[in-house]
Amino acid sequence: MIQERNLSIPGGLTGALIGLAAELALEEITGMEVVGGLLAVIGAGFGLIRIDRRIYEATVNLVNRVPVEPTSDYRDVLEQIDEMSIELPELRESFVKLIHAGIEAQRA
Amino acid sequence: MLGLNSLFKLLRKTFAPKFEGRGFLPRRYYLYRALEALDEDDIDEAVRMITLAGLDKKKSARWRMVCQQIIFRCRVLVSVHEKQMDQINTELEIFGKTEDLRNLYLRLQEVERKARDILKNYELQLLEQLSASTASVAQPS
Numbered sequence: 001m002i003q004e005r006n007l008s009i010p011g012g013l014t015g016a017l018i019g020l021a022a023e024l025a026l027e028e029i030t031g032m033e034v035v036g037g038l039l040a041v042i043g044a045g046f047g048l049i050r051i052d053r054r055i056y057e058a059t060v061n062l063v064n065r066v067p068v069e070p071t072s073d074y075r076d077v078l079e080q081i082d083e084m085s086i087e088l089p090e091l092r093e094s095f096v097k098l099i100h101a102g103i104e105a106q107r108a
Numbered sequence: 109m110l111g112l113n114s115l116f117k118l119l120r121k122t123f124a125p126k127f128e129g130r131g132f133l134p135r136r137y138y139l140y141r142a143l144e145a146l147d148e149d150d151i152d153e154a155v156r157m158i159t160l161a162g163l164d165k166k167k168s169a170r171w172r173m174v175c176q177q178i179i180f181r182c183r184v185l186v187s188v189h190e191k192q193m194d195q196i197n198t199e200l201e202i203f204g205k206t207e208d209l210r211n212l213y214l215r216l217q218e219v220e221r222k223a224r225d226i227l228k229n230y231e232l233q234l235l236e237q238l239s240a241s242t243a244s245v246a247q248p249s
Contacts (some may be wrong), residue, residue, distance in 0.1 A: 051136050055170060058143045058177050066184055084183040087235065090169070091176035 059094050131163045139174050146178055151185070154178045155230050159237065167241040175238050183233040189224040193217055 066084075068077055078099070085092040127133055128141070138161035160177050197217035200213040 005240055051140055051170065054143050055173055055177075058146060058174070061147060062180055063179055064185075065181075067188060080187075084187070085152060085176075087180060087238075088176040090173050091180055092175070 059091070059098065062091075063095065063098060127159065128157075131160045135161050135164070135168070135171070139170055142174050142178065146181055147175075149181070149185070151178065151182060151227065151230055154181075158234065161235055162176050162241065172238065172241060174243075175234055179231055179234045179238070182227045182234070185236065186224050186231070188229045189227070193220045193224070196220065 063081065066077060066081060072080075081095055082092075085095060128138075131138075138157045142154045142157035142161060143228055145151070145157060155178060158171070160239070162171050162175070196213055196217045200210065204210040204213050
């Protein structure tokens, strides 16, 4: 037997009104948009869990997006990357690791 | 994960602009946004986000890494603009016989120069922040 649902439109509207009033009151008292802020933080959480993976992907993207002349070989590209990563020690180290991983993968 | 990412984007576009600029969202949030802007080559936004992520004195290894990624991309884009300036110069010499064409090439060159200068400014700004973070790491607590 299907259970009958009782939906009350006036009840829903009253709930929404109370919610809005509560949010406005909080905003008035604290000076901050509390609900929006909470939602932003919750939303950001979905992306934050994967931050290390995103940093790795961005490093790979950076290498992939280095413009390569049709006439240049891999040594020119390496030289170009080397020149552009001066004063960027951590990034340079990551590039070296990526290149070594690429060479190892080719050998295997 | 596609659903979660879409939800994240929707929530962010709706609510976050009011809060991002104040700098009190989690540091990882700003790093994530900086990476997203970097993917889209929106360097202005990437610099704004990494600056907000580094507002507190204690800068993490992740912050340093993302900061360096933005600097690297700035340098790549600077080199692209410089190549385009060279190309415009060459074309100006060959085709810039009439006044109209000459003005057009000069305007293009000006646009390229401005873009390059903006990127160089961003690079310097981030290098300063990066060296400050190195100094703070090197200082004994």
